[in-house]
Amino acid sequence: MTALVGVAAWVPPGRVAIEEPAGRLGLSGMQVKIFRRYHRLGEVARDPDGELRDLLRAALERLDALRGREHLVRYVLHARTFPTVVPYPHDPVRQVCEEFGLGHAAVFAVGHHACASGLLALDAAGRLLAADGDPEGLALVLTGEKAFTAEARLVPDTSFFGEGAAACLVAAQGERDRLLAYATELRGDFDTDDPETALEFQRVYADELASAITAAVARAGLAMEDVGVILPHNVNRVAWHQVCRTLGYPRERVVLDNVATTGHVFCADSFVNYRTAQDRGLLRQGEPYVMAAAGAGRGATFSAMAFVH
Template sequence: MIEPATPSVLSLSGIAFSLPARTIDAHTWACRCGFPEARASALLRNGVQQFHDAASASPVTFACEAVSALLEDTSTTPASIDALVYTHTVQSSVLAPPAGTAAFIQSRMGLDHALAFSVMQQNCVSPMAAIRVLRVLTVSGRPIHRAIVVCADVMGSGCDPLRAIEDLALHSDGACAILLERGAGCNAIVGLHLHTDGRYFRGTDDDLQPVPDDRYYWSAFTTMRAALRQAGVTANELAHVLPHHVNLSGWQRLMTMLSVPQERLFTANFARLGHVFGADPFINFHTAPRAQPGSHSLLFSSGLAGCFGAMVIRH
């Protein structure tokens, strides 16, 4: 039996992103890292073609660009923003203490009335974790009617060998800003579920390579299923599945597990954008074909250290 949908208090009202103009293809990456050509060929077979390279540019620069574009695209005034949450995956994607990245973006963007803070340690699921925190603050009575979540990450040219997630993805630098509004109705968040498997708390092995997760597919499937149950919809009702850009062949397997037709998996950005850390599902939501009002889409992301997150949107 499908559980009834719970009342939604926040909606995705706008998304903007900022990516470096420079792109590096898989063959060039393998060459400059000293990897064999076979490594690039394996990436290409998995649909991985290129990544966006910020070189030495600051992630905060991209974060501010994304927030600025979001405010302009949605005709939102800075004074109307009640909360700003900064999220990231890479430790170097924040200003060194005692500086505060969220406070810097708040000051630069003129968000003087916003409650500003940061969410981290959920890696590529951190934006969804931030949205969950905002939902809790909203239902607990805090007067948050409009909020921005911004995620930004830059690997840095000195970390090029770490861009690859096995042969399944290449990390791109960049940022994404998300406008959330209370009671907007359209694109309402009707399901949101997070899961962390503590067995993978280290994230990587001694060689900084991802630790194989023998429960990955089951964890991803059950996380998505829990979000769907919250929303009161079945998987085969979904208009789109909006994935993170990792493991394209694995996504085909997950679609089978969900009993969703493969054509509903939005894959147009996999090869073109690379894996932009926590931004992938939100960029896909912004660029996917417009769905019919009343239909639903599923956003999903997972990260190192056993983090999983799924969100259901009612269009």
Template sequence: MKRSKQVRSSVAFLTELGFSYGYVTEEADRFDELLVAAAQEAMADSGRARADIGTLFLYSGLNPHARAPRAGGILERFRYPVAKLADQLELSHANALALSQQGCSGLLSAINLAAHMVEAGGSPAALCVAGDALPRNANREIMYNLMSDAAAAVVVERGSPRNRIVSFHQLAQPAYWDSPQRERELVAAYFPMAQRAICAAVEQAGLRLSDIRWIVPSNVSLRSWTILAELLGIPVSRIWSKNIARVGHTVCCDHVINLRDMSRKGALTRGDHLLLFTFGFGASWTSLILQH
């Protein structure tokens, strides 16, 4: 890792937290190309025809209204990225929906919503695409985490033989909506709320923590995962933390990146129960349990 103007801390401190690399989009105005590439790869991997995709979800965790439009630029607010993505993917028949404002929890929420829609009937599959690129020269340290730009996508299918959704549980504390002003309170609340969200999802699934083969993490600092593992009474070795150093923490793509790498490295066995957990500003603590 090299020191950058986009981080405040020393290389030694970031390394101690578990980070070695961060990824920055060099051309932010071409970020949609990453979204298209991720979506195309997910559709190809699923083997689904475009006609099977009834709904397209596009999630962004960054606040799209953080800056006011320039004078006379109100119409620009109606240039919807999800419509552009549907056009680029040739999904004009799909219902295109954009989701936002759940921070790092958003993609897991989108997957849960897509699963309910698919199970309710209609089209047999939905496509969830997510990604964020921080503004140029933005500070990439957020609450002791090194942030990376990334895009990811998954196809949610009715009756899928792999990565079946077993349970979803989310705890919300909207009183923490003002993250900059309540940062210290969020840090204090993080661990007990994380423990509650994880244990509730496990109980809802009719499982015990010992039944979970892997915790698939958001790539936040390794130190925080060590503390959470102690609270849960599980060995750190059951947290697949290999990408914390290599990738850093993306806003909402960590779980998809990690699952893909776990599959490629042969870490997954059919029948394994996997627990995906993340915290999102806003604030929400979210757990999704899958059976591989």
């Protein structure tokens, strides 16, 4: 059974008010007011002098569980929101792997589920390790990107992207942070630029994400009241309040601490929120919790994973 051996995250201390990316993208004053007053977004994390390699390195430096186990890592998966995250021919993931003694591992990207690709990478890592049959084998899932293009700065009408990274060490089995179930719903019918379809995506968003969470929890043999906390992707508070209303789940048990001050940190959100929940003592031994995310790109993806801490 897939288990998380260790989770580390890094969000740079630099912040910019949402007016800065909004101005670059040509958003109107009214649009900015909606983001601030309705979506409760205020600023986003930025590392103006750093590269993607610096973000990934900072996360890996904080992954204490990796120390002394580098030789056991068989796979390194970089979960991406966007297919292209750096200009060609740069390869920051392989560079940090070499720096941290992971040059022997198979390195590849996972990006088929947009912002939900972090959960897909966890599932793929566990499946690869299980197929290998090596009880000591490990995989490393890296997440995080730079907001280096206009498309990578804004989730239209929803959120702003922030910079940061996370590193998650995965084993095929373990006693702590065990993956109980994974549910994902793919909606290829949203792979279109039709404005009416975009409105439909907004309309069904809460229901579809709530359905994925309910499915993962049910497959784990649990009920929603058994779930201690939800570790969300950081889009905005309003979206998660709608999901909680659909689920009948207390919104104060969704870790939304980072939404207003970091932005949507691509695929790293659930792991950043894991660290926040850990620091706040919200992850209790033997208690289930959920990671959940949605992705929009070539279609839409709604995903959730149920774990026990």
